Amino acid sequence: MKKLVSLLALLLVLVLAACGQQNEVENTGEGEQAEGETTKLVVGATNVPHAEVLEEAKPLLEEKGIELEIVTFQDYILPNKALADGELDANYFQTVPYMELQMKENEDYKFVNAGGIHIEPIGVYSQKYKSLEELPEGATIIMSNSVSDHGRILSMLEEKGLIKLKEGVEKSAAQIGDIVENPKNLQFEAEVDAGLLPKIYENNEGDAVLINANYALDAGLNPSEDPIAIESPENNPYVNIITVNEGDENNEAIQTLVEVLRSEEIQNFINEEYNGSVVPVTK
Incomplete structure (x- = not known):
């Protein structure tokens, strides 16, 4: 009987020690990563x-x-x-x-x-024209339906001299309706998901397509060579x-x-x- 009591006491000590070690590991995880842990x-x-x-x-x-x-x-x-x-x-x-x-x-x-x-940097891609200057009167410009990209694209086109935005408009929030000068009467289409833009370009739709570099790369395009114009990375938000x-x-x-x-x-x-x-x- 005494042996049984001693054995039970020993088991209890081992269980409590194991629990203490487990708590140590858990507590270590709450703070800084312990050495050797992943x-x-x-x-x-x-x-x-x-x-x-x-x-x-x-x-x-x-x-x-x-x-x-x-x-x-x-x-x-x-x-x-x-x-x-x-x-x-x-x-x-x-x-x-x-x-x-x-x-x-x-x-x-x-x-x-x-x-x-x-x-x-976003690029302007075209299979019909070799420069922005060549874009004709009424050219169709296709861009992403992502509203957050619109200000970025329009700011770039303004920088390139194709359009002018309303005075005082926040550039990053600019929309097509904020264009006040459009000498070439460019027609903007913004109904395409960004990931489908390379396919639109491949199918030769529109006169120019604005494509984000990640989707261009994923489609096998070279964003540093293929665009007819590219967004400047300088002071780019x-x-x-x-x-x-x-x-x-x-x-x-x-x-x-x-x-x-x-x-x-x-x-x-x-x-x-x-x-x-x-x-x-x-x-």
């Missing part, structure tokens, strides 16, 4: 260049104890829905103006910019960012992700891989 980050991205850049960053993140899982998307809507629903820790595909517009349209979206990574839910911008793993994506290794990769079609930033 943190998993799930990041949503469009295929090109975002997922490719993240793939290149994987081994660098692994060295810092972060296991990166990349979830790819074909559109601009689902990555934000997945982030808001908690299916992602972050996403990497959008600009600040697009993020802000999405939050206005979806009250449950509480997103924060955790850091800018690169710029993808349309930086592609790491987006997180409010409060997660201070997460150590998220900060490490941004740090790695801004590292010299990744900046060199972007410059060499995309040859000006994608331009890295450091803020």
Whole structure:
């Protein structure tokens, strides 16, 4: 009987010790990452260049104890829905103006910019004309149905001298109705999903098509050579960012992700891989 009591007491001590160790592990996870532990980050991205850049960053993140899982998307809507629903820790595909517009349209979206990574200049593509000057009277200009892109596109066309926008209008929020001078009487069509624009160009529809560099790259186009005009990356507010839910911008793993994506290794990769079609930033 005494042996049985002693055995039970020993088992109780072992169970309590195991529970204490388990609590230690759990408590460590709530604070800083313990040495040797791995943190998993799930990041949503469009295929090109975002997922490719993240793939290149994987081994660098692994060295810092972060296991990166990349979830790819074909559109601009689902990555934000997945982030808001908690299916992602972050996403990497959008600009600040697009993020802000999405939050206005979806009250449950509480997103924060955790850091800018690169710029993808929009290009003007045409199979019929070799320059903007060649565009004829009444030329049809096809652009994305994404309202957040309209101000960006119209600002570029104004900079190139094709149109003039209303005095005092916020450039990033400008819409087709804000055009006050249109010497060539250009006709704007803005009903196409951004991902379908390369197909529109391939089918030779319209006189010129405005295509985001990521979709152009994904379709096999060369955004640094194929466009007849390209958006200037200088002082460009349309930086592609790491987006997180409010409060997660201070997460150590998220900060490490941004740090790695801004590292010299990744900046060199972007410059060499995309040859000006994608331009890295450091803020």
